Amino acid sequence: MRTATYVGDHTIEIVDAVPAAPAPGTVQIAVAYTGLCGTDLHILHGHMDARVSRPLVFGHEMSGTIAALGERVAGWAVGDGVTVMPLAWDGTCPACRAGNEHICQHLDFIGIDSPGSLQELWNVPAETLVRLPDGVRLDHAALVEPVAVAVHDVRRSELQPGDTAVVIGGGPIGVLIATVARHFGAEVVVIELDAQRRAQIEALGFATLDPRASDQVAWVEQWTHGAGADVVFEVSGAAAAVRGATALAKVRGTIVVVAIHPTPREIDLQRVFWRELRLLGARVYQRADFETAVELVAEGVIPADTLITRVVPLAQTQTAFADLEAGRAMKILVDVAGAGR
Structure with a gap:
């Protein structure tokens, strides 16, 4: 072989x-x-x-x-x-x-x-x-395996139907998290630098933001009527995204770190303190996540x-x-x- x-x-x-x-x-x-x-x-x-x-x-x-x-x-x-x-x-x-x-x-x-x-x-x-x-x-x-990652990430966030979710990074895992979060009842926006990827993501029915062309904090605040997002998923692995993620979350909102960061990153702990934010890691998956992922693939979600x-x-x-x-x-x-x- x-x-x-x-x-x-x-x-x-x-x-x-x-x-x-x-x-x-x-x-x-x-x-x-x-x-x-x-x-x-x-x-x-x-x-x-x-x-x-x-x-x-x-x-x-x-x-x-x-x-x-x-x-x-x-x-x-x-x-x-x-x-x-x-x-x-x-x-x-x-x-x-x-x-x-x-x-x-x-x-x-x-x-x-x-x-x-x-x-x-x-x-x-x-x-x-x-x-x-x-x-x-x-x-x-x-x-199925990357879908299971996304299912685990969304479950780890404790996202609820009607919540707002920001996904930073529109690669495969980011798109899958957005898809699973929407299937679980959330409103979702994806922040992505690459124009071609943004077009693909928009074709799937998601709102997207180019962080270089718009004030993402102002956009999210307007979208959430001044509150901030219920959940922010950091999927890009970029240092700037980690620094900016805390500004996008609501009071007692949740930030889920999904990307693998090869080196330590700066994070705005003052914002974490001030808004009582939750910062969670999400590494792999559990058996139930895999079984759900199989269902989502089989059902065409x-x-x-x-x-x-x-x-x-x-x-x-x-x-x-x-x-x-x-x-x-x-x-x-x-x-x-x-x-x-």
């Missing part, structure tokens, strides 16, 4: 490998599609070299079908359509004992800390499988065809990352099943 492997120095190599049979308690998945994301870009840029082992087959946004079952696996059959919730926890650390297994203090994020889905055949623990309903397109199902800019063969993985970084795509899928063609 063929794999896309990060070898360090901003380089991905396409490597031939011999697939291993699934061990007891694991399943082997014939991977159909793998989505590329911002975390993968961090890996490629070397920002996570202190964490990841190299060479690393990475990737964690995926869909596929079961190819083989290891011993002691029940409830699954060869040919079942699946995606994977790529988290493995130890069950013994203080976070796990408190019921927060998804942010285990020794978390194995599969595809980062252990081999991921940019390979034709992928062995994973059976408990990480999430079943796909019959009829769901596998290219659409590759979006997620604009999958709009979000998927294109599908590329495994051999073009490195080029696809260059396009993502340059802003030439919203979401790129790798056709892993076609890797040998």
Whole structure:
């Protein structure tokens, strides 16, 4: 089989490998599609070299079908359509004992800390499988993992129907958060610098703001009749966005930090104090978030065809990352099943 492997120095190599049979308690998945994301870009840029082992087959946004079952696996059959919730926890650390297994203090994020889905055949623990309903397109199902991120972010905010939400950053996760927040009953505006992305977002029915062309604080205050937004999602990863987020939230409003910030950022703690703001982190997801994400994809709530800019063969993985970084795509899928063609 063929794999896309990060070898360090901003380089991905396409490597031939011999697939291993699934061990007891694991399943082997014939991977159909793998989505590329911002975390993968961090890996490629070397920002996570202190964490990841190299060479690393990475990737964690995926869909596929079961190819083989290891011993002691029940409830699954060869040919079942699946995606994977790529988290493995130890069950013994203080976070796990408190019921927060998804942010285990020794978390194995599969595809980062252990081999991921940019390979034709992928062995994973059976408990990480999430079943796909019959009829769901596998290219659409590759979006389930980032949709689960968005569901978790919105649930973490405790957003209520009728609330106002500002999403800072109109990339794939920002659009998904906006979509989920609207589905949950919120009014949403997305702040995005890139004109092409703003046009795509507006085509989905959202209001957008260009922070360089308008006073976003004044706009939000007018939109909310002087109150400020109930929830602000910081998805851009930009230092300026973190500094400005506190000015957009209402008294006792909530700011949810979604983006991965590679370095510490300044934040207006005086504003946090003055308005009694809540500042929350939202890292990954829980099982219920994944199950909701599957439902949203299956029901067509997620604009999958709009979000998927294109599908590329495994051999073009490195080029696809260059396009993502340059802003030439919203979401790129790798056709892993076609890797040998």
